[in-house]
Amino acid sequence: MAALPNFFTLANVSLSSSISAKRRVTITCCASPATSFPESVAEAAAVNGTAVERSEVRIGLPSKGRMASETLDLLKDCQLSVRQVNPRQYVAQIPQISNLEVWFQRPKDIVRKLLTGDLDLGVVGLDTVSEYGQGSPELIIVHDALEYGDCRLSLAIPKYGIFENVNSISQLVQMPQWTSEKPLRVATGFTYLGPKFMKENGLKHVAFSTADGALEAAPAMGTADAILDLVSSGTTLRENNLKEIEGGVVLESQAVLVASKRAVIERSAVLTTTHEILERLEAHLRAVGQFTVTANMKGRSADEIAERILSQPSLSGLQGPTISPVFCKRDGKVLVDYYAIVICVPKKDLYLCVQQLRGIGGSGF
Ligand SMILES: Nc1ncnc2c1ncn2[C@@H]1O[C@H](COP(=O)(O)OP(=O)(O)OP(=O)(O)O)[C@@H](O)[C@H]1O
Numbered sequence: 001m002a003a004l005p006n007f008f009t010l011a012n013v014s015l016s017s018s019i020s021a022k023r024r025v026t027i028t029c030c031a032s033p034a035t036s037f038p039e040s041v042a043e044a045a046a047v048n049g050t051a052v053e054r055s056e057v058r059i060g061l062p063s064k065g066r067m068a069s070e071t072l073d074l075l076k077d078c079q080l081s082v083r084q085v086n087p088r089q090y091v092a093q094i095p096q097i098s099n100l101e102v103w104f105q106r107p108k109d110i111v112r113k114l115l116t117g118d119l120d121l122g123v124v125g126l127d128t129v130s131e132y133g134q135g136s137p138e139l140i141i142v143h144d145a146l147e148y149g150d151c152r153l154s155l156a157i158p159k160y161g162i163f164e165n166v167n168s169i170s171q172l173v174q175m176p177q178w179t180s181e182k183p184l185r186v187a188t189g190f191t192y193l194g195p196k197f198m199k200e201n202g203l204k205h206v207a208f209s210t211a212d213g214a215l216e217a218a219p220a221m222g223t224a225d226a227i228l229d230l231v232s233s234g235t236t237l238r239e240n241n242l243k244e245i246e247g248g249v250v251l252e253s254q255a256v257l258v259a260s261k262r263a264v265i266e267r268s269a270v271l272t273t274t275h276e277i278l279e280r281l282e283a284h285l286r287a288v289g290q291f292t293v294t295a296n297m298k299g300r301s302a303d304e305i306a307e308r309i310l311s312q313p314s315l316s317g318l319q320g321p322t323i324s325p326v327f328c329k330r331d332g333k334v335l336v337d338y339y340a341i342v343i344c345v346p347k348k349d350l351y352l353c354v355q356q357l358r359g360i361g362g363s364g365f
């Protein structure tokens, strides 16, 4: 994952100790580079005063696009059913949390409204928080991995012509073609992150153009040399003869739960509701991320099997294993040759765990 510029763990906010104890939950806050902070956002954050007077808690959910239905599905899996009578109704309730109002908004407007204090919480892609939050210290990432909406913001160039042998950002920067008269033309919808990334990578001669969609067509049309856009499967780039380059990923993104720092700090109802949502998200995400592996293993005793399992690097950090004798009858005697073992494995470690269990004599998975 590319390092996220301007994000750091927020250790000195009073709520952090209680929330950040959870696995995969980080309370992070965009650092505030005061000098480069755009005035419009700073002003928006400053007029956040209305938030203090509201008693109900407002969460913004994507009203349309690919994040909309998956967000509702996730909440449903957490037993938080959003009651929306029809898709054109922009406000809804979640009966399980009585003082919570759901507002359906476009993802970028969710971030904007968190900054103005019109929303307290929101679910959007990290790319949207980073682009429209513009490093504002007013935004707190409450949960950084809701496990959908995975994509990356990445720079892509044509596979052909002058770019044929260019495969990294440093090679792109060193190309003699880019001058102040003829800068590298980049098409992007990310007008904050794009210039920031190029500056950080030393690309001086660059000009940006914006469009709302189908950016991948710009190089073939001759209107841009490169594009900076979201990539998920990579199909759109491939179909348009474009390639990503080494060092060209601006950020890795997925859906996150974001909060207004001020609302969380100043209004106890927001903090309580944030905790409640977080507990439910964590319980659900932990459960779906875990697999139970059962296997048989030959051995002299349960202790010996336990030692063998716990000596393996991918198995030693687990809670357990549960080891039970498997009884059989041979020549009229009840014997234990095998033990049944049960371990709980995070999804990402599943393959390695099974390999390591096999390596120490596990079978019958
Ligand atoms: N190809 C993709 N695969 C997975 N997630 C994506 C992809 N493209 C975007 N996303 C995520 O989904 C979010 C919403 O994208 P979506 O395309 O639905 O809306 P949008 O691009 O903001 O709006 P619109 O396409 O209507 O202009 C993005 O901010 C990003 O986090």
Ligand SMILES: O=P(O)(O)OC[C@H]1O[C@H](OP(=O)(O)OP(=O)(O)O)[C@H](O)[C@@H]1O
Pocket: 212, 213, 214, 215, 216, 229, 230, 231, 232, 233, 234, 235, 236, 237
């Ligand atoms: O790597 P892939 O899986 O091919 O996905 C990447 C494409 O998905 C997004 O477009 P979207 O579908 O949102 O259309 P848009 O350009 O109209 O926003 C993004 O802007 C890319 O064009």
Ligand SMILES: [Mg+2]
Pocket: none
């Ligand atoms: Mg889109």
